[in-house]
Amino acid sequence: xxxxxxxxxxxxxxxxxxxxxxxxxxxxxxxxxxxxxxxxxxxxxxxxxxxxxxxxxxxxxxxxxxxxxxxxxxxxxxxxxxxxxxxxxxxxxxxxxxxxxxxxxxxxxxxxxxxxxxxxxxxxxxxxxxxxxxxxxxxxxxxxxxxxxxxxxxxxxxxxxxxxxxxxxxxxxxxxxxxxxxxxxxxxxxxxxxxxxxxxxxxxxxxxxxxxxxxxxxxxxxxxxxxxxxxxxxxxxxxxxxxxxxxxxxxxxxxxxxxxxxxxxxxxxxxxxxxxxxxxxxxxxxxxxxxxxxxxxxxxxxxxxxxxxxxxxxxxxxxxxxxxxxxxxxxxxxxxxxxxxxxxxxxxxxxxxxxxxxxxxxxxxxxxxxxxxxxxxxxxxxxxxxxxxxxxxxxxxxxxxxxxxxxxxxxxxxxxxxxxxxxxxxxxxxxxxxxxxxxxxxxxxxxxxxxxxxxxxxxxxxxxxxxxxxxxxxxxxxxxxxxxxxxxxxxxxxxxxxxxxxxxxxxxxxxxxxxxxxxxxxxxxxxxxxxx
Numbered sequence: 001x002x003x004x005x006x007x008x009x010x011x012x013x014x015x016x017x018x019x020x021x022x023x024x025x026x027x028x029x030x031x032x033x034x035x036x037x038x039x040x041x042x043x044x045x046x047x048x049x050x051x052x053x054x055x056x057x058x059x060x061x062x063x064x065x066x067x068x069x070x071x072x073x074x075x076x077x078x079x080x081x082x083x084x085x086x087x088x089x090x091x092x093x094x095x096x097x098x099x100x101x102x103x104x105x106x107x108x109x110x111x112x113x114x115x116x117x118x119x120x121x122x123x124x125x126x127x128x129x130x131x132x133x134x135x136x137x138x139x140x141x142x143x144x145x146x147x148x149x150x151x152x153x154x155x156x157x158x159x160x161x162x163x164x165x166x167x168x169x170x171x172x173x174x175x176x177x178x179x180x181x182x183x184x185x186x187x188x189x190x191x192x193x194x195x196x197x198x199x200x201x202x203x204x205x206x207x208x209x210x211x212x213x214x215x216x217x218x219x220x221x222x223x224x225x226x227x228x229x230x231x232x233x234x235x236x237x238x239x240x241x242x243x244x245x246x247x248x249x250x251x252x253x254x255x256x257x258x259x260x261x262x263x264x265x266x267x268x269x270x271x272x273x274x275x276x277x278x279x280x281x282x283x284x285x286x287x288x289x290x291x292x293x294x295x296x297x298x299x300x301x302x303x304x305x306x307x308x309x310x311x312x313x314x315x316x317x318x319x320x321x322x323x324x325x326x327x328x329x330x331x332x333x334x335x336x337x338x339x340x341x342x343x344x345x346x347x348x349x350x351x352x353x354x355x356x357x358x359x360x361x362x363x364x365x366x367x368x369x370x371x372x373x374x375x376x377x378x379x380x381x382x383x384x385x386x387x388x389x390x391x392x393x394x395x396x397x398x399x400x401x402x403x404x405x406x407x408x409x410x411x412x413x414x415x416x417x418x419x420x421x422x423x424x425x426x427x428x429x430x431x432x433x434x435x436x437x438x439x440x441x442x443x444x445x446x447x448x449x450x451x452x453x454x455x456x457x458x459x460x461x462x463x464x465x466x467x468x469x470x471x472x473x474x475x476x477x478x479x480x481x482x483x484x485x486x487x488x489x490x491x492x493x494x495x496x497x498x499x500x501x502x503x504x505x506x507x508x509x510x511x512x513x514x515x516x517x518x519x520x521x522x523x524x525x526x527x528x529x530x531x532x
Contacts, residue, residue, distance in 0.1 A: 003069075003305035005048035008033035008055045011074060015050075015294035022302035024048070040064050048072065048301050051080070059085040070094060070304050072297040075284055076104075077234075079207070083314055088392075090385035093314045094300050097153055099293035100284035105157035107283045108202050108232040109165075111256030114277045115228050116141055116200075118254070121274050139199075139253075142166045147198030149191070149214070150205030150233065151176045151184070158202055159186045170197060173205075195222040200230065207234040217242040226253040232283040235260040244269050247276065258283050310367075316387050317366035327364055330415070331371045331386075333438035336452050336528050337417045337430050338375025340440070344458065344524050347421035351399040352376065355429075359413030361404035369402055372417060414441060438530070440486075446497055448488035453501035456526040461519055463489045463496040470519060471498060478510045 002025050007016060010030040019026040027046075032039050033055030043049070043065045050072045051057065057071055062085045071081055073095040086093050114120060117138035125132050146162040148155050151173035162169040169186040172194045181188040191214075194201060201223070205211050215229065215238040229252055231238055240261050246252040254275040260268060263281060270276050284290070296312075303309040308328065309321035319327060334354075354372055356365050373389035384392060393400060407413065416429035429442040430452075440450040444460075461467055468487070475482055484501035506525040514523045 003047040004045065005050055005301060005305070006032070006043070006046040007050040008039060009050070009052035009074075011050060011052070011294040011298070012291050014291070015074075015298040018295060018298035019302055022299075023306055024302050036061075043068065048305055050074065050297055050301060053077070053080055055080065057081040057086065062086055062089055062091065065089075065091070070301055072096075072301040074290075074293040074297040075100060078314055079234075084391070086387075087315045088388050090387045092304065092310060092316045092387055094297065094304075094310075094312050095314060096293040096296040096300070097312055099296045100286075100289035101153040101157055103286045103289035104154050104232055104283035105161060105204075107258060107279070107285075108154075108158050108204070108230050108256075109161050111230050111232065111258065111277055111279070112146075112200055112202065112228070113141065115230065115254040115256045115275075118275075120277050141200075144168070144199040145170060145197050147194035147201040148172070148186070149194055149201065149203045151180075151186070152204065154232075155202075155204030156180075156184055158204060159184050167200075170194060192222065195219055196224070198227060199224065200228045202230040203233045203237050205233060205237065207236055212236050213239045215239065215243070217245070220246040220251055223251065225251060228252065228254045228256075230256040232256075232258040235263065235265075240268070240270065244273075247273060315391075317364060317370060319364060319367050323364060327367060329432045329436035329438070330360060330363060330368060332530070333430050333432050334368045334371035334415055335375035336438045336530070337415060337428050338372040339378060339528055340375075340428050340443075340458075340526065341417060341419045341426050342376040342379040343526050345419060345421060345424075345426060347423060348396070349376070349398055349419055349421055351401070351418075351420040352393070353401045353403065353418040355403045355405070355416040355418070357405055357409070357414050357416065358407035358411065360415050361406070361413070365402060365404065368415065369400070372415070373400075376417075376419070411441065416442070440499065443488070443497055443499070444490075444495065446488040446490050446495070448486045448497070448499065450486040450499045451484055451501060452528055452530055453483060454528055454530055455502040455505050456528065457498075457500040457502060457506045457523065458526055459498045459500075459514075459523045460521045461496050461498070462521070463491075463493050464519060467496065467498060467519060470517060471500065471514075474510060474514055475500070475502075478507060480504070480506060480510060 002023055004025040005019055007028045016026055016028050040061055043061060047067055048070045052074050059082050068091050070092045076095055076097050078095050081093055083093050118136045122136040144167050146167045146169045148159050148171040151171040159169050159171055163185040170189045171186045172189055172191045176188055256277045258279045259281055270278060300311050303321055307321050308324045310316050310319040354369055370386040370390055373393050374384055374386050377384045377389050377392055411431045414429050414431040418427045430438055430440050432438055438452045481503040482500050483503055486499045489496040514520055
């Protein structure tokens, strides 16, 4: 059955056609996002939801979206999506961070010019028939210091434009490397330097708990007298009451504000101030940008629903369309390794270490880690998946570590999982052969080669004679057919394991009989989802 997508906000006809061309059924209902009750009523029918800003993807809506796999936001901001709730339900949330980068950067530059030369007030005055040439004394941009807070997609474009305007550009971003700063032609500095040195400050950072109110009364006190502030990012980055006081005192000579603490902003103290240029969140409002983000979200959602490719996801590692076929069998392997340990572990998990050896270390290990955790947690939480598993592990205080190393054995590549509880440490390793099917190659440090089946039985015992006969006779007498049988031991007379691949689930009454035999230390029936 073809996946089905609902478009509940306005997207271009070309974007809708992209869904259709890629084999996705699409219902284009651009006004439905405003009707919360109707949206709640129909959302359960859809695998994907394409939105802009009008549709609010709340926890209540997510609870009703029983088939939903992906939400695609045509634009950068996902403030209208409850990402934690979506993640807990395993719903991927995508945005389109590059489609409107240039447009937003250009708007910031435009506001900077408008503030520097008081263009809106001068325009209004001239239209009113006045000729107040001496009233509007501006400042030059050239030679001034531009402080950029946040040097990601948009901030880096603004920085380059500032360099082109012959400004001295300084930038603060915790993730900005010296190499990248040099490439952009900017000076990497600390936030305090931005405040102290800048003639113009422009914000291009996301809204987080750390960045909320980053421009406040204390920050203004550290700035030059006559600084000018530009904000095309998020309204809450600036404490508006503090900005108003700084504008009134003359500490801030002017501000260009495209975003507000509360939107839509229809009544703000900033309105009517002569040294403030306000626009109604126009950063992404060009015909080119609106078309770009619509096309991108349609392409991204289609690629995921049809091919399993993940791009620009907020809560899931990216998987390109090119790597998806190669990665798919190893994602299944990772899930199976996690599922094995999850099914034999009774105590709370404290630590998880995942070792990627050889070619697996060169793969998208973030996706493989997510798959491993999903398999590990699923025996306790049935509806967990690659999106929700990392969050659940973190919420449970699990310490996670990842190790990569070059090929170290006979296999081109394998994954080894080590899980620690309060009293035990369990290890298992596996690989995929050319047929793409997962195989166990080591359990408890004991080497073996076992095909993974839907129904299996795992036993541990001392290495003594009679185990094969015991397992075979009990299964044979109870009508349990064995498809494959693998044994392993660490040394003669030491610890041994058996792994049986069965045609059907191992019966509970037979399990009790098997566990009663003194030769068997433990016996655990296992189930694996090995479907392609």
